Amino acid sequence: MDSYDVIVVGAGAAGLFCAGIAGQLGKKVLVIDHSAVIGEKIRISGGGRCNFTNLHCGPSNFLSMNPHFVKSALSRYSSQDFIELVKKYGIAFHEKHKGQLFCDNSAKEIVQMLLSECELGKVKIQYPEEVQTINQCDTGWQVETNLGNYVSSNLVMATGGLPVPAIGASDFALTFAKKLEIPVISTRAALVPLAFTSGIFSKMEDFAGISFPVQISAGLKKKNYGTANFAEDLLITHKGLSGPAVLQASSYWQEGEPVQIEWLNQEKWETLTGNPENRLKTIDQLLIEFFPSKLAKEFATQLGLFGVKWAEVSNKNKELIINHLCRWSIKPAGTLGWNKAEVMVGGIDTKALEGKTMMVKKYPGLFFIGECVDVTGHLGGHNFQWAWSSAYVCANSLINAHSEKTHS
Ligand SMILES: Cc1cc2nc3c(=O)[nH]c(=O)nc-3n(C[C@H](O)[C@H](O)[C@H](O)COP(=O)(O)OP(=O)(O)OC[C@H]3O[C@@H](n4cnc5c(N)ncnc54)[C@H](O)[C@@H]3O)c2cc1C
Numbered sequence: 001m002d003s004y005d006v007i008v009v010g011a012g013a014a015g016l017f018c019a020g021i022a023g024q025l026g027k028k029v030l031v032i033d034h035s036a037v038i039g040e041k042i043r044i045s046g047g048g049r050c051n052f053t054n055l056h057c058g059p060s061n062f063l064s065m066n067p068h069f070v071k072s073a074l075s076r077y078s079s080q081d082f083i084e085l086v087k088k089y090g091i092a093f094h095e096k097h098k099g100q101l102f103c104d105n106s107a108k109e110i111v112q113m114l115l116s117e118c119e120l121g122k123v124k125i126q127y128p129e130e131v132q133t134i135n136q137c138d139t140g141w142q143v144e145t146n147l148g149n150y151v152s153s154n155l156v157m158a159t160g161g162l163p164v165p166a167i168g169a170s171d172f173a174l175t176f177a178k179k180l181e182i183p184v185i186s187t188r189a190a191l192v193p194l195a196f197t198s199g200i201f202s203k204m205e206d207f208a209g210i211s212f213p214v215q216i217s218a219g220l221k222k223k224n225y226g227t228a229n230f231a232e233d234l235l236i237t238h239k240g241l242s243g244p245a246v247l248q249a250s251s252y253w254q255e256g257e258p259v260q261i262e263w264l265n266q267e268k269w270e271t272l273t274g275n276p277e278n279r280l281k282t283i284d285q286l287l288i289e290f291f292p293s294k295l296a297k298e299f300a301t302q303l304g305l306f307g308v309k310w311a312e313v314s315n316k317n318k319e320l321i322i323n324h325l326c327r328w329s330i331k332p333a334g335t336l337g338w339n340k341a342e343v344m345v346g347g348i349d350t351k352a353l354e355g356k357t358m359m360v361k362k363y364p365g366l367f368f369i370g371e372c373v374d375v376t377g378h379l380g381g382h383n384f385q386w387a388w389s390s391a392y393v394c395a396n397s398l399i400n401a402h403s404e405k406t407h408s
Helices: 013-024 040-048 070-076 079-088 108-120 172-179 243-250 266-274 283-287 293-302 315-326 382-395 401-405
Strands: 002-009 029-032 051-054 093-095 100-103 124-126 131-137 140-145 149-157 184-190 211-218 228-236 240-242 259-262 328-330 343-348 366-368
Touching (some): 002 140, 013 029, 013 108, 013 149, 040 051, 051 079, 051 382, 070 382, 079 108, 149 172, 240 243, 266 315
Parallel strands (some): 002 029, 002 149, 149 366
Antiparallel strands (some): 093 100, 184 343
């Protein structure tokens, strides 16, 4: 039976990064992945350019039942630390929007960088290989796969979240945790487009492709992950709403709840309509100041005010305009699900883990890192930063089996 200091299950962002560091710290590391191609989520991320971190990444960019949990890992390995590594490899990058850093050329460069780091650490990476059973043993953990049996002092679970099963996503970490009675927070798709059965536009297809800035909020104050408000672009699609604004809101949205969309800023609307020169303009003409003409006409029609001059609008209808366009509340029918989601909300309950190490309190030598943990980043490079930060603290906290295992 082959013996290792560390076995990492999952050769994605967190698993490869952790393995490379551990190997370079002198540990004997084996990485096992069930996919035929590894690092696929990195490759497809950020439209093929990988939004690998965010300059402004901090604890407020994450959802977790314990919002303080991320602080330790993020402070020990920050976005600046990862940027230094990217620079060391000569990977060209640029800031796109609100601190989001993307590769100039290809996300494949990040995958190659992680593999090079693993090579420096003499890490053995085996794939495709199916882990069949994992058991605790005297020297740590015994892992049985379709290709062999291994023992290791440390076991790192880095199998990611549930989005995009077609490229290898699985619930392996969650099922394994439940078997060991490690608590798991229920999961749902996040950073995902929202679907609507009715109530937005007469014919969605007529408006598909239109994108413009809105303010959006979702979530209930007293429930789970709380509420959030984002100022981002909204994209109308054939099936519903998407774009950064809606993806961000989807992480906080739960079935049956409404989302609030401010299509139109009330102050700007009141400034425009308060100008005497605009008294004789029709509602649709005024709305064109803010929306593409097709949408301005649609909103004016929905309000029953198409062609009506501002001077002729009753107070009741003025209020209707504000309620409809500045405080629009609608219940999505659902999300487009795991195939279209970028991340998972929920996962391994952080209460079971040490924030400084990612080790399971009850099981020395067992770690969960990356997306399988109940830590979900906002859109914009925060999810990868969590993968890097959680992997870093884990790799630096691996135990020397015999001395520490005896405490278990
Ligand atoms: C389309 C898309 C675009 C995205 N773009 C961005 C972006 O630009 N910026 C950003 O910050 N985040 C982005 N994300 C999110 C980001 O990709 C993930 O949060 C991140 O990859 C999580 O890292 P991880 O290592 O935890 O999991 P992953 O990178 O998903 O790696 C998990 C690995 O575990 C393997 N695995 C799963 N089950 C098993 C098993 N049973 N046995 C063995 N191996 C297993 C998988 O094959 C995979 O290789 C995007 C996600 C998607 C889907």
